[in-house]
Amino acid sequence: MPEKPPRSVKILATLPLNILLNGVLIVPFAIMIYLAFAKWSPLMGINWWEAPFAAISNFQRAFFDSRFISALSRTALFVSIVVPLEFMLGLAIAYMLQGEFKGKKYLIALLIYPLMLPPVVVATVFYLFFQPYGPVNNIFLYYIIGERALNIYWFLDPSLALVTIIIADVWQWTPFMFLILYSGLSAVPKRLVEAAEILGASKWRVFWTIRLPLIRPLILIALVLRSLEALKVFDYVYVMTGGGPGIATESISLYIYRLAILYQDISYAAAVSIIVLLAIMIISRVAIYFFIEKR
Amino acid sequence: MSRVVLRVENIVKTFGKTIAVNDVSFEVYEGELFTLLGPSGCGKTTTLRVIAGLEYPDRGRVYIDNVDVTDLPPRDRNVCLVFQEYAVFPHMSVYDNIAFGLKSRKISKLDIDKKVREVAELLDLQKLLWQKAGKIGLSEQQRTAIARCIVVEPKLLLLDEPLTLVDAKIRERMRRELRKMQRDLGVTMVFVTHDQLEALMLSDRIAIMREGKLIQIGTPQEIYDNPVNLFVASFIGSPTMNFLEGVLRVFEDKLILESDVKIDLMRGVDTRPYNLLDGKKVIIGFRPEDAFISPEGLIKGVVQHTEIAGDRKIIHVKVSDKCSIRVFVDLYALIGIGDVTSIQVNPLRLHIFDKETGLKLLRAGV
Amino acid sequence: MKLSILPKIIIACLIVVFILWTLTPVLWMISLSFKPYGEWRTPHLLPQKPTLDNYRMLFTPQALQIFIAYTAIIEPVTGPLTRSLIVSIIATLIAVIIGFFTAYGASRYNTPGPFTLFFTLLTRMLPPATFLTPIMVYFTTLGLFDNIAGLILLYSATTITYAIWIMKGFIDAIPVEWEEAALMEGAKPIEVLFKVVLPIARPGLVVSGLFIFLMAWTELLFALVLTNVHAVTLPVQISKYVTAVGALWGTQAAIALLGSIIPVIIGYMIQKHLVTGFTFGLVRA
Numbered sequence: 001m002p003e004k005p006p007r008s009v010k011i012l013a014t015l016p017l018n019i020l021l022n023g024v025l026i027v028p029f030a031i032m033i034y035l036a037f038a039k040w041s042p043l044m045g046i047n048w049w050e051a052p053f054a055a056i057s058n059f060q061r062a063f064f065d066s067r068f069i070s071a072l073s074r075t076a077l078f079v080s081i082v083v084p085l086e087f088m089l090g091l092a093i094a095y096m097l098q099g100e101f102k103g104k105k106y107l108i109a110l111l112i113y114p115l116m117l118p119p120v121v122v123a124t125v126f127y128l129f130f131q132p133y134g135p136v137n138n139i140f141l142y143y144i145i146g147e148r149a150l151n152i153y154w155f156l157d158p159s160l161a162l163v164t165i166i167i168a169d170v171w172q173w174t175p176f177m178f179l180i181l182y183s184g185l186s187a188v189p190k191r192l193v194e195a196a197e198i199l200g201a202s203k204w205r206v207f208w209t210i211r212l213p214l215i216r217p218l219i220l221i222a223l224v225l226r227s228l229e230a231l232k233v234f235d236y237v238y239v240m241t242g243g244g245p246g247i248a249t250e251s252i253s254l255y256i257y258r259l260a261i262l263y264q265d266i267s268y269a270a271a272v273s274i275i276v277l278l279a280i281m282i283i284s285r286v287a288i289y290f291f292i293e294k295r
Numbered sequence: 296m297s298r299v300v301l302r303v304e305n306i307v308k309t310f311g312k313t314i315a316v317n318d319v320s321f322e323v324y325e326g327e328l329f330t331l332l333g334p335s336g337c338g339k340t341t342t343l344r345v346i347a348g349l350e351y352p353d354r355g356r357v358y359i360d361n362v363d364v365t366d367l368p369p370r371d372r373n374v375c376l377v378f379q380e381y382a383v384f385p386h387m388s389v390y391d392n393i394a395f396g397l398k399s400r401k402i403s404k405l406d407i408d409k410k411v412r413e414v415a416e417l418l419d420l421q422k423l424l425w426q427k428a429g430k431i432g433l434s435e436q437q438r439t440a441i442a443r444c445i446v447v448e449p450k451l452l453l454l455d456e457p458l459t460l461v462d463a464k465i466r467e468r469m470r471r472e473l474r475k476m477q478r479d480l481g482v483t484m485v486f487v488t489h490d491q492l493e494a495l496m497l498s499d500r501i502a503i504m505r506e507g508k509l510i511q512i513g514t515p516q517e518i519y520d521n522p523v524n525l526f527v528a529s530f531i532g533s534p535t536m537n538f539l540e541g542v543l544r545v546f547e548d549k550l551i552l553e554s555d556v557k558i559d560l561m562r563g564v565d566t567r568p569y570n571l572l573d574g575k576k577v578i579i580g581f582r583p584e585d586a587f588i589s590p591e592g593l594i595k596g597v598v599q600h601t602e603i604a605g606d607r608k609i610i611h612v613k614v615s616d617k618c619s620i621r622v623f624v625d626l627y628a629l630i631g632i633g634d635v636t637s638i639q640v641n642p643l644r645l646h647i648f649d650k651e652t653g654l655k656l657l658r659a660g661v
Numbered sequence: 662m663k664l665s666i667l668p669k670i671i672i673a674c675l676i677v678v679f680i681l682w683t684l685t686p687v688l689w690m691i692s693l694s695f696k697p698y699g700e701w702r703t704p705h706l707l708p709q710k711p712t713l714d715n716y717r718m719l720f721t722p723q724a725l726q727i728f729i730a731y732t733a734i735i736e737p738v739t740g741p742l743t744r745s746l747i748v749s750i751i752a753t754l755i756a757v758i759i760g761f762f763t764a765y766g767a768s769r770y771n772t773p774g775p776f777t778l779f780f781t782l783l784t785r786m787l788p789p790a791t792f793l794t795p796i797m798v799y800f801t802t803l804g805l806f807d808n809i810a811g812l813i814l815l816y817s818a819t820t821i822t823y824a825i826w827i828m829k830g831f832i833d834a835i836p837v838e839w840e841e842a843a844l845m846e847g848a849k850p851i852e853v854l855f856k857v858v859l860p861i862a863r864p865g866l867v868v869s870g871l872f873i874f875l876m877a878w879t880e881l882l883f884a885l886v887l888t889n890v891h892a893v894t895l896p897v898q899i900s901k902y903v904t905a906v907g908a909l910w911g912t913q914a915a916i917a918l919l920g921s922i923i924p925v926i927i928g929y930m931i932q933k934h935l936v937t938g939f940t941f942g943l944v945r946a
Contacts, residue, residue: 133704138702199447260794273791
């Protein structure tokens with residue numbers, strides 16, 4: 001193909017995209033920067049473009065905002081729990097499903113449906129699930145600890161509430177890890193596995209020394225993508241716990257949402273958003289360098 | 296009398312509707328280089344894989360050192376297989392590749408290191424030990440695959456067409472090296488190939504397979520001199536054997552083949568051994584090197600074509616519309632296209648095959 | 662090759678446990694949705710007197726009044742349902758069409774270049790909450806608040822990256838020679854795009870389209886922010902049933918179930934490509 005695109009193609013390939021992205025996303029982004037350095041709330045009664053300048057006061061406020069910091073750390077904690085959990089579970093399932101057997105295709109099809117559900121629905125499902133008279137209390141725990149099970153209020157205890165969110169996320173996204181790992185493991189050339197078997201390696205050893213190392217890039221992709229997604233957690237928190245009890249399960253997304261919608265503290269929300277964005281970009285940069293160095 | 300290291304008994308293996316291996320049995324002795332030879336799809340690789348334990352036979356048993364290993368997984372059989380594509384572990388160093396099989400056994404790190412270095416030296420891989428196996432050249436990869444196998448000192452070394460992917464120029468040398476290594480180490484080898492020249496050169500004994508069946512087993516000499524049927528006769532030997540089709544007529548002192556013309560095969564010999572064959576539809580076979588130009592030659596024809604073959608020439612002689620034969624002549628022989636010539640066939644090297652079954656009817660040399 | 666049976670049994674048991682783990686939550690939800698009010702607190706898996714009341718209430722929310730005095734839910738579920746459909750379909754069309762052209766340019770001519778492509782990834786990788794604030798302000802100013810047009814535009818912009826990356830993968834796999842041959846025979850580049858590439862790339866369009874539809878349908882955060890009464894989509898409605906209404910478990914289960922029918926159907930249609938979608942085309946099944 002010629003190096004330079006013909007004019008018609010060039011226009012088609014860049015113009016609509018630019019209009020869409022600029023019009024819908026870039027402009028608001030600029031507005032966000034403006035707002036972060038201003039002081040504005042709709043409650044003030046003036047238009048946002050008339051807002052007074054506030055220098056870096058919003059950002060200063062953020063550094064002393066304990067609610068913001070706890071939301072950040074809580075979200076980070078959440079990610080550091082769910083991602084490894086999902087990875088290990090997904091890996092375990094992928095390992096167990098290695099051999100050939102009848103109905104394997106159907107089994108896998110069955111196991112991956114959680115991915116397809118809207119997160120709202122999953123949140124609702126687990127909201128119902130963890131009700132005092134829901135199955136977790138009423139059926140499972142009932143058989144273990146009897147009547148007392150009905151008094152466990154999952155959503156009223158700060159730690160338990162976090163556990164429910166974790167379980168919801170793990171339930172929905174473990175299949176994602178499983179799928180990626182499974183398709184990667186299946187793609188390992190059969191000959192290599194046979195060669196290892198002949199040389200005396202057990203199934204376990206083949207898994208660890210041959211298959212797993214060969215899908216390392218895939219694993220990294222899966223971990224990075226899933227971590228980024230987990231950082232965004234909103235649906236489960238909003239629907240299941242409302243950030244509660246109190247603010248014990250408030251994720252960073254929920255906090256920003258509340259700042260903007262509930263408290264209508266727009267310019268502060270904008271500043272907080274920018275801080276979070278920067279934090280994520282910096283961490284990603286660092287992580288990328290870390291991984292590239294490891295090569 | 297050598298010990299039997301491998302015994303394969305009545306192996307049958309089917310894949311769906313195809314019978315890949317159809318009742319194959321043979322024995323391999325200690326220290327020999329045994330080759331499974333045949334065209335593509337004849338079942339030789341499948342047989343090898345059954346021996347290795349990568350495929351489970353539908354019927355039949357495999358015995359290694361008199362132990363029935365048929366139900367054992369590959370790792371318990373004390374064999375090793377070098378794949379056609381080598382299958383080195385690309386993400387590991389050459390060292391780790393070679394050491395891989397040893398790590399499964401309880402051997403100290405020091406011993407492992409010693410053995411790995413010994414074998415690496417044997418195969419000239421010492422300089423590459425710390426390179427990633429995926430990044431080295433193809434012939435180095437092959438040597439790594441072989442080293443990986445030798446180091447575990449298997450009872451049987453199995454090789455699946457190891458020289459097929461190799462450049463033609465290097466193939467000669469690698470063949471010799473392989474043979475030398477096998478001899479030096481005394482390891483029993485089962486070799487699979489479709490290249491008959493290679494098989495003839497390297498093997499102590501050859502088993503020829505076709506469409507899943509074992510056709511003939513013997514030393515290269517035996518197979519060359521006495522092919523058991525048409526297929527073997529045409530498959531082995533380069534250039535291929537000459538074949539003439541017709542009805543055999545046995546007379547008191549001569550043998551005539553009635554094709555579209557009458558071809559004198561032999562005169563002045565005792566034809567009693569051939570009496571039973573009188574009137575049979577046969578295919579006569581003889582190799583170009585077993586025929587020569589001679590004034591007393593019985594077969595007469597016209598030279599159609601000459602070609603140079605190394606240190607000799609081959610002439611293509613047209614005997615009749617249906618019969619054309621190739622004969623070796625001296626490089627400097629004064630013979631050219633259009634010359635009439637007479638060919639004499641060594642009667643001891645004349646093979647007679649039944650036209651319908653393809654089987655040898657009479658041993659040559661009778 | 663006969664292996665010992667014990668590890669296999671253990672693995673089989675573990676797999677069964679995992680299957681139960683996967684199925685139970687949804688089975689419970691299904692059964693709840695058919696249980697009458699009195700049975701909502703019972704531990705039985707199957708309703709003893711199955712009923713469609715929960716579903717009926719979705720369509721006549723006035724009936725909810727008997728449970729609580731005030732409810733934030735004033736419209737039957739058909740509204741949000743159709744709105745979700747409309748928004749998802751139109752957003753998908755926009756994203757796929759623009760994405761297709763962009764992907765083609767990126768694949769064959771490197772236009773737009775890798776920087777822009779990476780930039781589009783950011784729209785998806787960064788938390789949407791971080792730009793909800795200005796979006797809200799901006800859209801309100803433009804009059805796009807509580808307006809499905811606003812949602813459509815927003816969804817197109819945030820999902821177009823999927824369209825670009827997935828389709829680029831599909832287009833990359835098409836041999837360039839066919840287009841070059843067509844060009845040499847005098848076809849105009851636009852013709853080549855529509856007559857040569859488009860038909861072959863159709864599976865890519867379908868896959869990315871269905872995947873984007875899935876993403877648009879299931880989106881909650883922006884829908885919450887940008888809708889109030891008139892543009893409420895199904896995920897918002899579902900969340901309202903849980904957060905605003907209270908202990909109406911059966912009904913909540915019913916609407917959750919309703920909201921999952923279409924995504925699951927689509928999910929199974931692109932089953933093989935789910936991983937491709939979620940990984941922006943990096944992983945091919």
